[in-house]
Amino acid sequence: MTKLLAEYQDNEHIDSFALIKTAEVRLTKTGKTYISILFSDRSGDLPGNLWDAEDNQIKTLVPGKIVRLQGVKGSYRDQPQVQITQVRLTEAGEPDSPSDFMVHAPVKESEMNEELNDFVLLITNPTWNRVVRKLFSQYNDLFLRYPAAKFNHHNFSGGLAFHSLSIAKLAKNISNQYAQLNQELLIAGALLHDLGKVIELSGPIATQYTLAGSLIGHIALVDEQIVLAANELHFDLQSEEMIILRHVVLAHHGLLEYGSPVRPALMEAEVLHQLDELDAGIQMMTSALDKTDSGTFSDKIFGLDNRKFYKITDQD
Amino acid sequence: MTKLLAEYQDNEHIDSFALIKTAEVRLTKTGKTYISILFSDRSGDLPGNLWDAEDNQIKTLVPGKIVRLQGVKGSYRDQPQVQITQVRLTEAGEPDSPSDFMVHAPVKESEMNEELNDFVLLITNPTWNRVVRKLFSQYNDLFLRYPAAKFNHHNFSGGLAFHSLSIAKLAKNISNQYAQLNQELLIAGALLHDLGKVIELSGPIATQYTLAGSLIGHIALVDEQIVLAANELHFDLQSEEMIILRHVVLAHHGLLEYGSPVRPALMEAEVLHQLDELDAGIQMMTSALDKTDSGTFSDKIFGLDNRKFYKITDQD
Amino acid sequence: MTKLLAEYQDNEHIDSFALIKTAEVRLTKTGKTYISILFSDRSGDLPGNLWDAEDNQIKTLVPGKIVRLQGVKGSYRDQPQVQITQVRLTEAGEPDSPSDFMVHAPVKESEMNEELNDFVLLITNPTWNRVVRKLFSQYNDLFLRYPAAKFNHHNFSGGLAFHSLSIAKLAKNISNQYAQLNQELLIAGALLHDLGKVIELSGPIATQYTLAGSLIGHIALVDEQIVLAANELHFDLQSEEMIILRHVVLAHHGLLEYGSPVRPALMEAEVLHQLDELDAGIQMMTSALDKTDSGTFSDKIFGLDNRKFYKITDQD
Amino acid sequence: MTKLLAEYQDNEHIDSFALIKTAEVRLTKTGKTYISILFSDRSGDLPGNLWDAEDNQIKTLVPGKIVRLQGVKGSYRDQPQVQITQVRLTEAGEPDSPSDFMVHAPVKESEMNEELNDFVLLITNPTWNRVVRKLFSQYNDLFLRYPAAKFNHHNFSGGLAFHSLSIAKLAKNISNQYAQLNQELLIAGALLHDLGKVIELSGPIATQYTLAGSLIGHIALVDEQIVLAANELHFDLQSEEMIILRHVVLAHHGLLEYGSPVRPALMEAEVLHQLDELDAGIQMMTSALDKTDSGTFSDKIFGLDNRKFYKITDQD
Amino acid sequence: MTKLLAEYQDNEHIDSFALIKTAEVRLTKTGKTYISILFSDRSGDLPGNLWDAEDNQIKTLVPGKIVRLQGVKGSYRDQPQVQITQVRLTEAGEPDSPSDFMVHAPVKESEMNEELNDFVLLITNPTWNRVVRKLFSQYNDLFLRYPAAKFNHHNFSGGLAFHSLSIAKLAKNISNQYAQLNQELLIAGALLHDLGKVIELSGPIATQYTLAGSLIGHIALVDEQIVLAANELHFDLQSEEMIILRHVVLAHHGLLEYGSPVRPALMEAEVLHQLDELDAGIQMMTSALDKTDSGTFSDKIFGLDNRKFYKITDQD
């Protein structure tokens, strides 16, 4: 019973523990009640319908719960699903920590934390260094546990840190190749650029947009945090240092139509935007190709204009 | 010598006082130095070239200075200009206040200030009222004297207040017609929406973008001011009241491609955006048609997709 | 049995009279015949499927008929529906007027008619006044009973008049605030702008596009009507008065891509276009928020770029 | 002195009669008056400046006049121009008919008139035939003498007829190849589609937009004419015949953003639109390549997205 | 049993031979296996589901097979379908050639071949003639049997030749009307422009994109073929003849966003592009209107911006 959901073959009998990620009560066309459940463990998601659901099932089989799932693996419209034969909440002695059933970044939190600290050391400008340190002392935990998005790229626990640190790595390498780039401004921007997501999103499980997330958005939210930090540290908001740090973060979506209120007007802002797109793109392609057989095309990738990508034959 | 620049006819001899708005030293194709000057008084602008400029003229005839201008009115490429015969700084006993030579809003500062106070009284929600009052106690003077833009609409002294108060009037009328609109939220948004311009722009004379204006923009700047005010007043940034006040202001450009980081997601935010466009549009058309003869078309209006507008024959 | 369809709770037994708005005969995947019916009363619409439909049901349960509907209220894919237990045509003594089951404008026809007459009195220009009066003497009834659209905004009986009169009210208020606007041209435009809909659409019940509606469109159709009226009144089509009246109406969609053959080139044409958008937008948001709980977001609104709008908590 | 303007070589002395097409009085930068004149004969246009213009020259050298022009051919910014040595109005015994100096369609009016009549005979549907005949009995002369546009394609005398008849020819050929096309509807559409230009434009010399042209546009204007003709002929505007005839004409710009209030929804409407583009495109390319040397690229063609076209080496 | 699939009425019993075009094994929501089959003969396609499919049915009822199909004709979501009662592979003595069950171009292969040869004779330029002949000697068979597309226009056996020859016919006629067009270049372009489809697509049955089709596309593929042919014939790739032949083919999609790497820069390239659109458009409209009743609108046509087209009443 230690098999992961993704490891079962078609038509194989499933008997595993799983986290309920979403659960929606629906009617069939002919009026019968069922629950459409998204089961999940660290190998990914598997949907299934519980037919003729009873009232106490409707009440207890809710998002965040861990269950023992039994059934048969099949597929519906080319997507895997489970034909449920039985599902119940776990009991004493069985697994009970949601965190064990979530997809995690491929690097441990502690390692990411060390990386973060190493990058902060590269920021020698005292204004930038203190703003960055103040914000990470405040939001360190959330930074390490939050996803980078609800859908699209890096939508797993730790995704925010994993994505931000990947960009910081790119920033470090590229500013070595191009000496004209201000390395520490790039790194500060890489670490801060998506930090507003810890206010925009509800958390790593059943991720939703908060009200502030919907109505203000993570770009204005991280700017708010930088402004408040600078205010508390008594830094002058009209100084060039503060203005360009905020600019690099505000402009990171690159285009106004992607939600940045200003377009990049510093070389570092333009480069940070491009590195953000590069890392997000690679993560989306990698994640899609991981589920694709060699010599075939992936599913359409929403965040890349619905393109399908081909997996080279000998590249397994 | 009391005639205004716009009152002279073609080929008439000019002898008036004027403010130098811009002055650029250039070479002719054959290498001679001249100064391209934009003269201005409260009737508008008039360009002219000072040929064979001498060094002390280059040093003294600079933006912000008041001069006595003599010459002949002509036109170049369909635009009025002056053929300068003489130009010198004003002397003791002659006019010396730049403010007397600027285009002003058609309403007095003191009246606009009263209107502002009356509108603030309509905001009975204590959170919104205190934020608005705090910001206007801080920026009242600049609000009453700044233009609303460098070019385009309301680009005159007092334009910021004149534009904001016009929208507030529209907001008041329209929320009377549509009872479903929250009048005080609309009015608070109308008053605050462009307040970031007092940081974005350099002031009413020879208006330029500040560094913060170019790299952060007036939308994020007014949000910064609201955040700092709320912080000082100990209001909760996560409360619905604060979130929707910020939203209404952040979303007022309506579309991401116009620089709002979020699109309107409140009925009041959508309406404020539309009233902003309506007032700006009417001001641009009015200003263009003021210079147009009945029965003919105006110049192209940049802010309205370069359309020309027709002035109805009997509408003078 | 006086309860309206929208007043039933989930799982409650329904027993009400209703109008059949649409009825489509379909096969299940396994080949059985059923009728997919849209029931309707003045509280809104409710879909339901009549399984194993018999031939005489297929013949009699058609759009425009009034039925007694019995069943249970449920939902399918988050949309309310009814599980039909019985449905039959009404009999003698039961309701038989489709008009009683339609959604109506929130103002009575007679009141709207008075408002219309009041607005016509404000049009003192004799050419415009006579054209407007001629057309409303011809189309008064249809104007008061037609919807303003098949979908989107004001798609209820009387919607055309309700929408046109709202804009006329806005026009009157706004031309009071901005004296440079020609009030009577704006009002004439407001009343006429959508009048072509009485030819474009089939009527208030089961609204469809007519052939002329599909191939010519309401903008060219209202222009046709103005041209014919002017012709009969012996007005000169080359006079400025006639040209600008037609222009204001032809340009009211604002952009070529929205179907206006010319863009607004009169201040009044631009303002009329913006007021049209403002009123349509407010109506769509109001209608969506009426079905939304406080503190949550509405469904996506098609006519507003599929945005969802938030309903403020204390705004019930 | 029989040489045409286009036949002179660079640096050759010019002595020819020419029509003044446009004449604008301007100031040099140093304030001297000159007239910028566009001379023209049936070989094309040639601009030149008359320096130090005297008052009586300003009064007499105006558009529509025929002059004797003397000077030297040169070029300014890669465009041919004339260095004027002398210019005066023609005297008794010298040419005096502007029509002799205009660019004309490459086919005679009388031939085009015959072609027109032949095409009308192909329209056997009595409704369409009578509408077409009524309109051409009314506008025959203007149709044969007007240009098809102010700029862009077919902007010469007779261009409207030349363009419309070319499309009718294409329509005839193509409906022979594709039997599913209604030939007479296509031909009626080809003849009528641009007829509104006789109201939209001021005429073949110094062509301007009329007020109706600017505010209503040739598409709604031709629809107006068809409606009035049908009205006078007592045809039913709601008949399919009338609706589809109007549709074919209204939709001929193909896209809403090009000014058609409806997109083509008949096979014949779509085909007419494409033939219109085809003929206009070929005319623009031909006209540009006529001025281009073999083996080089033409100037940019505004109406074809500013593309330059290459002239094949052996294709003279 | 000689009836074609399209000839059966609703509810009529079907007993016909058919080709299996696609066959997908799926699960019902409740987990039962069925095969979703697309049956086809030269009258068109008909989908149906084989419920409770057995293993040997799953193995044998695959694309390309001919079967005897029994069932009842019905419809599902407005699309015709068959309720299968029995389906089995054909036996000895019954039809066995897939080609007999495919939709074919309305002209015979042999006739199209003759037309092709006639057109090649019109290409007298020896370079173009030899390149065209070389490629058609190589790809003649595929050219005559391939469809012109997977979906959209001319997606039937022989569609590639039928479409290319229609354009060649248009090219011949139009270059007769406009003498300035190089007829043989146009014809060579018409014949070659889509020839890359024989590499891009898998063939006339169950048409798929090949790997080269997906990753290189038919435009670069036909260019590759022309380059290789010219190389083998020892023609100079830098000669104007070769450059313009390749250009006409490379640019035939007209716009970069439609996949041409260069926009048309020869009059013939622009015209070829427009003729391609014209023929494809007419074919799509014809095909949609063939399935439409007079006086009603067709289904939306994907390749024409999802427009619906109206079928004129008397046009059957």
Place this chain on the structure above:
Amino acid sequence: MTKLLAEYQDNEHIDSFALIKTAEVRLTKTGKTYISILFSDRSGDLPGNLWDAEDNQIKTLVPGKIVRLQGVKGSYRDQPQVQITQVRLTEAGEPDSPSDFMVHAPVKESEMNEELNDFVLLITNPTWNRVVRKLFSQYNDLFLRYPAAKFNHHNFSGGLAFHSLSIAKLAKNISNQYAQLNQELLIAGALLHDLGKVIELSGPIATQYTLAGSLIGHIALVDEQIVLAANELHFDLQSEEMIILRHVVLAHHGLLEYGSPVRPALMEAEVLHQLDELDAGIQMMTSALDKTDSGTFSDKIFGLDNRKFYKITDQD
């Protein structure tokens, strides 16, 4: 006389050798002949006008010639220019090699050649390695001396190699960070992607588009070269290796509207496209900021949507 053109101050007397890059003979408005010359040395360009040019100057002062230039440095419309006092061809004993007066890549040809060889060694796939080696044995010299563009980025001698090798460096670093990328495919793509420019452009001096460049474009031209190389090496064009190598090169502009006939459909193709944009962007910004004072904004950069970039104060 060893000073470079860019080293002179305003108003300083110039006496230097320079290359004539472009020379156009023009007329003044008053009809006098002058030559508009672009002088150039390895510090950049400097325009100047030679007034009252004589015939033998017009004949000898042509692009590619080296001259001794004397005059005074000034500026015209904010751009530096020279007021020429004397200019003559260089004589025996004075400089005569155009190459000494061109802007060169900041790395020597020999070093770039070594780098190129090192990168080729990293391509171990024998198909890709042999195609790359074949093409570089053929075009090595041109690759090292050509610019990467006529305008925009890397428009200097050696720019093609400098740009391609920068991308190869990025490719190497980034495929170290992301192990899922195929490093050798990325490097092969980086080296080949712009190689078609050696056919598209005329060379490093007075760079123009060739006929093949204008009508076919560098993307189809490099594909042509790969196809011919593969053909000669007897590689199968249908093999996955050849298809994906061509794809990576064909797709490198990323979007169809930028001239790629296919969009990236391999992870490596997408990444190569992004690295191309990154390097081009950094080069354009660096080049603009090199001419910008700290604390001010650069000129608009055409290739970056006409944005201006700010130069940080302490970043000299």
